[in-house]
Amino acid sequence: MMHIPGYRVIRKLSQGGMSTVYLAIQISVGRVVALKVMSPHLSSDPAFGERFQREANIIGQLSHPHIIPIYDIGEHDSLNYIAMDYLSGGTVHERMAKEFTVIDALRVTREIATALDHAHEKGYIHRDIKPENILFRADGSSVLTDFGVAKAVAGGSRMTNAGQVVGTPHYMSPEQTRGKPVDGRSDLYSLGVVFYEMLTGSVPYQGDEAVAIAIKHLSAPIPILPPHCHAYQLIIDKCLAKDPDQRFQRGNDLAAMIEALETAYRTGVTATLAVTPPGAGALFKALLATFFHNLRWRMQSVLNKREEKEKDRAWFQPGDTHYAVLTDGAGEAQATVVASPSAQITQFQATAITQKPRGKRRVVTAILIGLTALAAGATWFGYQPATPDTSPIAVVEQATSSARPQFTAADSSSSHNGNNPIQNWIAETLVVEDEPVVVVPIVTSSVETSSASSAQSSEAPPPPQQYQLVVTTAPEDARVRILNIGPRYEAGMRLRPGPYHIEVSHPDYITHTKWITISDSDMHSVVTLKPTLAAGEKFTTKLINGQQSPLMVNIKPGTYIQGDDNHANTSPAHPVTVQKNFAISQYEITFAEYDVFATATYRPLPDDNRWGRQNRPVINISWQDAKEYTEWLSEMSGKVYRLPTEAEWEYAARAGTTSSWWWGDDPKEAQGSANCRRGCNSSFSGLFGTKTAPVGSFAANEFGIHDTAGNVAEWVDDCYAEDYLLQLAQQPGGSCEVRVVRGGSAKSTLEQIAATFREGINAETRSEHIGFRVVMEID
Template sequence: MPRPASPPADATGQNGIAQSAERAFPKIAGYRISKRLGEGGMAAVFLATQQSLDRPVAIKVMERAGLQDEVSKQRFENEARTIAQLSHPCIVAIYEVGRTSDGRMYYIMPFLANGDLSQRDLRNDEAAILGVLRALLSALGYAHQRGIVHRDVKAANVLFDVADRPLLTDFGIAMSKRDTSRITTAGIAVGSSGYMAPEQARGDVVDGRADLYSVGVLAYELLTGRLPYQAPDALALALMHAQNPIPRLPAQKRHWQFFIDKAMAKSADQRYASAQQMLDATTRIERRQHSRHAGTAGVWRQPRALAALGGVALLAGGIYTLRNHLPWHGAETGAVERTNAPASGKSGFVTLASARADTRAASAAATPTPAADVPASALGAAAEQSPDNTVLTAAREAIAHGNLTAPADNNAIDLTRMAWKLSPDSVDARTLAADVLKALAERQAQAIVEHHDPRVLDDRLKSLQLADATIGRDAPVARTIRATLANAIQRRVQAESSINDTAALKRTESLARQIDLGEVYRQSVAEAQRRSGASATAGSAALAALGAGWVALPQANPRSAPSAIARAQITRHEYAEFVNATRRPASTCSGSKPAPAGGRKTWSDPGFAVASDQTVVCVSWNDANAYAAWLGAQKGQHYRLATAADWQAAKTAGGIGGTHPEWLLDRGIAGRDGGAHDGTQGFDDVGFRVVRVLDGKR
């Protein structure tokens, strides 16, 4: 990856040549241009001094030939317009935009003297690689949330400032969903072929996941010093990106493989859904790096030791392997053969069943080796080792991807059971089991709050079965699990009590008893009643003091806190403030209206114009609930979604407006139907409004 330095310019040339070059510099008032730094197809970059501040700057100026090329002009203007919209610490900023004395457009940026990423060799510095990737993903996430896709993420477009901070640059071919003009036509690929996602190479309309593919390519390049695919021309490269298997990393870098595989998935739907999700995955790389066992590979590379240690390595009738992840040497022969990569090139697990079958066949073909041939020290070391690191890695990956109970054999529970069989009661196996149980508890807690009671009970049963098979129900993690579930029951009781929903409370009581939290339910109900009684007086006073934007709701129970429903639905501007503050990714959205040019509807671009003061749509029930919780935290007040009874009472009383059907607390949609919908899905004709519960909070 490191490039040889360019030969220095000839300093011995005639004065006339130097004077000619100087005369070629563009004239820009207030700046003294001293050097041409580089050039591309449509523009050149110059080093200059801003005279008023005496600071070095870089000036990008359109070449004269570009004035005759409408596409080049549009790209240059697009780059200036795009960067001007972005203000992020890891995106190169623009100081000024203007035109030279001869009419060429220019813009002025900071001068970044520390070169670009293509000039650095970071193969032995994974911490630095993580730092670069995190900076880029933060920048891309920021851009994607504003509807901007870079489309040319590569090493040469990552520059370093004086503090050695990586900054993303060159938005010349960036695509904005807000821009109705198109610089490219369908079927024309734009970008750098070595980094280009398959759909981008085909000339399809792309979204932010194409940038994430390029980040995956860049990560591979930084780790290995070369691009994952190499070919003599762009067409051959495009075919390799679309068809060839994702290359395997060296053994010492294999803790990165899950990251590369997902980032470089052939289908955009199989990649990380957002830059934030990909950014979160980098923390798992660090954990895997720290958890690697230095001595394991040396033992498993010795075929004779493997045969003699069958009772340890082949426990329970099989070795569980990840495709291409075991550290076997091709020249070696032994009892167990390496699993070949499938022709499709997709990353995946070998199933437990196939692994067991392979092991039985291998055991039958193996020539027994006397245990005496294996040093006693090797036997002892192998017996004390934690489970095969590959099993642990696969299990951790399953947790990270949320594959706790499915697919069959390749989920976190099954992998944890295998790890336990390989090394019962080892530290790593106990830690893994505890982590899986905690992840299951968090999923149960979410299902409790979202009223998915069958899922809660199913996960609860599987959790108990896993605990019984591994660390036991009284392990230290049990206390954390109980607290997680109890908190979810308390939150659900509080929400149902605030609207006096007795039917829902009965269902919650039944669920709480089934998961051994009946006492938590009773205490939560008592606390809710105490709070409602204490806050009734304060709530009544607050209700009287509410402004014209609220309509008082009837109290179903004298002990419940008064509440009021907003007259207006939440607007696009109000929701944008929430997204900007929380970085919440956009949910999927469906509906009857055509999708936008990018092919994916979101709240910020549902495919039709929505003014900032109009109702926000393409927001899921989960999004609406999260907004209510965030609003309450911001104001120190209690907000929730409306119930069907709230909405009907307010409509009957009159005084509430709204142009769209809207989400209700039970996941129904007022004005359309009363059925419970998927909480993760938005609709292009559904908005929401909030109810303020006057429970004594300011």
């Protein structure tokens, strides 16, 4: 048995490739702990010891009820160990194999979202959110564990060995699989995958290999939940958005939305249900209900698979009572059918898809005719509405698959004509083609009350107070949207108290979003948008030392074809969309610019190979040197500078062209356009010698950027893979030994300075032919 001084080891709890966890007692205080001991065969590798120590240091800086606490860290006989809280309730993965309810899934997701918010606030990204890393205490509360691959948001950690995947493929965000820099929103994506799995029992994207799974995370549509979970589709959509800007921006935002659902469940809502004996009419209505419920689910699945189609999610507000209730034969509620986005329900907020396929009028008309005929058939069978049971029913969770639903009208406005509730329901919901129908899953439980209280429950409660909302924008013609409700924003519109997510946008300005809360008075919010830079606009940023940043060029978003199928390491050619503005340095970083950084950070000046310094591109610097320069530049400017990604670099180098070089496909035009050894006819390089040219010695491409072909090859942020299929599955930056360089150098041939040409170079290499340029993120 394992022996650690100060601990009495009871038994082994689990074992992994890096460590073994034991149940133990901390003798000094008599405390039961989980003792995590690093595997002996890893003790000789300092990198693993450093990672083990790093996990303890990170957890030690975090204090949150849903993050595992540590009590001690030490080393004995070359074995590193951490003593932490013992969690006896097992993992989410183990719980899902037994009994796991929707309420459990909501609670766990909310608790872990708050834990992540705390970690992100402290500057740490977990990077490995999965069911196995979420454990339970004896009281049922969930706890986030295993910060072994966590990373500081602004850190440059190199602690993961080359070839080792950071994260688990089924739960990795698109940016994580592509090797892009990640922030806290990547963890929220992973948590969304876990939430989906807790609801459905399976992960959203599956495949035989890690690469296949990664590609699905990058390009496959967001999966649609089964009908009994439709109320949570908006949460899934926001968690699993491909673009981090479209996700929840903080863990607390996700937790707040879930808390609203949980509050609604606890509060409940009363509705009048009718109990009818089974018969031809009841069976017919059950068939009709099942038909419509599944029809909508299948139509929604088709809509979600339509690529490049925008989804508009509408939320309903509590208050109105225009709805019908699906019940089973015993009178238990199965689902609420909401008539339109303008209708409002009292039990909880729901989602609706307003996107409709082509030919929708014919489809809806056909459905109308069919359902009307079915409704007429119900009348022919002699259906009569049953005498309502006046017992109030508390609204709870979801429909069961074995239930046989039937319709009962529940409209406190008494606005229907006629005595057939199915016909009334069809008239209210389907004849308006421009508004969708929503099936909101619910569960009911009976509450025994006196006849007096039952009579009171049938009366509609007084509507809550509403307050005016006015959003004043600059510019005045900016568009205002309220993202978490269905109705369109209108100045002075009246809203109930609660949180509202405001988005203000304009084509020539940076979109701004924020949450506001209406409490007990009118709300006036003022939003001033920042103008975007024009395409090709050049600028510098003043540094705190009084100097200027490198000259930057603003690049607008766009789509292009990356790669070239004629070469193995540049295939397959595939479309890439640059979704946000970014700025890239007009020239390669010069000695004059780099030397300021080297002097300020007390590092040796790189050798210029006797070619000259000042406005010549800096050379003899490693990938890490370049990375640290961007971090220093960020600190000095207050902006976010970094190395370009491969996708950004090629997009800027191509400058909107599809040719081999930015100037075209004619090799003869290389003269005067690039500095290379063979084919460029450059005065700086030839068969008998090569050297770099001062930056800007050759013409710029259509984006106004110089020297993207030749002169010096340029480090980019990405890890190198042998083709783009493998590249898509690469781990985030900072975790590999071989990095990509682009653009070719003065020693390259004409073919090697093509826009698509790429090489893999060891990140520690310092070469006279490799430099870099930088990117600045635009707010």
